[in-house]
Amino acid sequence: MKNQELSRMALNLSLAIYRITAKLPAGEVLIEQMRGSGNEIAATLSVAEAELSSAGDLAEENLADIEKKINQLRIYFQIAKAQNWVRLINWSILDFEYCKLQREVIFRYRELTQIGNIANKHELEDKDSIMSHNIKAPKKAASLKPTALSGRRLNERQIKIMGILDKNRVLKMSDLIPLFKNNISERTLRNELQDMVRAGLIKKKGTNRFTEYFKK
Numbered sequence: 001m002k003n004q005e006l007s008r009m010a011l012n013l014s015l016a017i018y019r020i021t022a023k024l025p026a027g028e029v030l031i032e033q034m035r036g037s038g039n040e041i042a043a044t045l046s047v048a049e050a051e052l053s054s055a056g057d058l059a060e061e062n063l064a065d066i067e068k069k070i071n072q073l074r075i076y077f078q079i080a081k082a083q084n085w086v087r088l089i090n091w092s093i094l095d096f097e098y099c100k101l102q103r104e105v106i107f108r109y110r111e112l113t114q115i116g117n118i119a120n121k122h123e124l125e126d127k128d129s130i131m132s133h134n135i136k137a138p139k140k141a142a143s144l145k146p147t148a149l150s151g152r153r154l155n156e157r158q159i160k161i162m163g164i165l166d167k168n169r170v171l172k173m174s175d176l177i178p179l180f181k182n183n184i185s186e187r188t189l190r191n192e193l194q195d196m197v198r199a200g201l202i203k204k205k206g207t208n209r210f211t212e213y214f215k216k
Contacts, residue, residue, distance in 0.1 A: 006104055007046040013097055014038035020090050030080055037073040041066060041098075045105070063105060070102045154201075157184065158192055162215070165202065170214045 017038040021031045048062040074095050081091040154162070157180055164179075165171060173190070180189055193213060196202045205212045 004049055006101065006108065007042060007049050009097075009101055009104075010038075010042040010045045013094065013101065014042045016094060016097075020086060020094070024080070024085050028085075030076055034073060034076045034080070037069055037076065041069045041073065041101075044069065066105050067102060070098050074098055154196075155192070157189070158196055158201075161193070161196070161213075162201065165213070165215045170212050172213075173211055176213075 014035075017034050021028075021034055024031050044062060044066055048066070077091045077095045077098075081088055160179075161171070161176065168175075173186070176189060176193075177186055184192075193202070193204070197204045197213075202213050202215055205214070
């Protein structure tokens with residue numbers, strides 16, 4: 001999911017909670033508990049995604065907080081379901097949607113953590129490769145011919161990217177996505193670029209919308 005999609009999803013679910021709890025008996029404690037939890041989840045995700053846009057990371061404490069609030073809210077749904085105030089399907093749908101939101105949050109965090117770890121690894125490798133007097137060891141120019149890549153050869157897109165890097169030196173995802181938007185998804189493109197990074201054909205700096213790729 002793209003930035004802000006998770007917070008929009010949480011906001012829509014919070015509004016759904018308001019609609020359903022409006023049918024509960026007046027003064028019922030669960031009304032405020034469910035509405036409050038829904039609002040807190042939406043607000044926490046909104047703040048977390050704003051930080052993600054500016055810093056390129058999703059704090060682990062944000063993840064733990066969101067998970068805790070969703071688990072608490074799902075317990076409220078089970079209690080409300082046992083009261084038969086409204087059709088049971090309402091609570092089942094809400095429970096399913098919040099469970100899906102929770103999985104998306106966890107997936108997003110793990111994806112960004114993995115990307116960050118890979119970036120840090122390459123930064124350390126760059127530092128280790130610097131010789132005395134800050135002179136880097138000379139490297140052979142990469143060939144544009146099909147090259148072995150994780151047990152297979154470069155595909156046409158990857159060969160094209162290598163050619164573009166020969167001319168432009170540095171490329172951002174915003175430069176590459178328009179070139180392949182009709183043939184490949186953004187996630188697949190990122191995976192192919194990551195394969196090239198792991199194979200040592202290109203380097204990567206930064207994360208998310210700040211990511212830059214350049215030849216070694």
